[in-house]
Amino acid sequence: MLRFVLTNLRMYKLKNDIDSKVLCDAIIEGMQENKAKDIVVLDLRNISSAVTDFFVICSGESSVQVDGIASTVARHTRKELKEKPWHQEGKATSEWVLLDYVSVVAHIFYKDARHFYELEDLWSDALRTDIPNLN
Template sequence: MVKLHQEIDSKILCDAIVEGMQENNAKDITVLDLRKTQGSVTDFFIICSGDSSTQVEGIADSVVRFTRKNLKEKPWHIEGKANAEWVLLDYVNVVAHVFYKDVRSFYDLEDLWADAKRTDIENLDKFQ
């Protein structure tokens, strides 16, 4: 059987998603490495915030464009674009969560997966 689609390493995909988020000024990017976490359903969660529903949608679109352009990858499933308060981009081995900032604090995924290895990414200031 011929494999039509080469599987991308989840760490490479994770890094590309972070870059896609940074392209649209995502705030408070956090990477949760779930590879050694019991009961996890994916390798990585990447969580970020936007200041408005428009920015949340823009960040999600930026991630999709960036991963498609640079890795030839697209999400298996997308949820939440209709209200843009929490957009979930499911790449199977990596799941990106783009939250409106108030919604993010309500769901608090970082605390829910507190046993995962956590990396906080510094915000980029494009105007420095």
């Protein structure tokens, strides 16, 4: 089963030849479009144990906003790059929505959940870029 998943994942990567930095930037734009807070990009490309190139992490003020940010990111990447997430998780509760684009993973947290999981601290050896909030 794992071999099947990995084979399908490799095929997905081959079919969608978008540069991971371009995809990362489009995800940030989608987050900003829905007023996401505290956007952080973790560049994982130089970490041998990383399973993706980038994590893009942000917070929403409510579960409704978290869901809205996730929807806006998916819509924006589809419109701008013809990309859609390979896998999504967390839409049912909107405490932590994960959009997995294979080379970039977007993490959209309700602010309290983000503090609990401390994802940035788990990957503290990654190159971190803080994106200013838009007013």
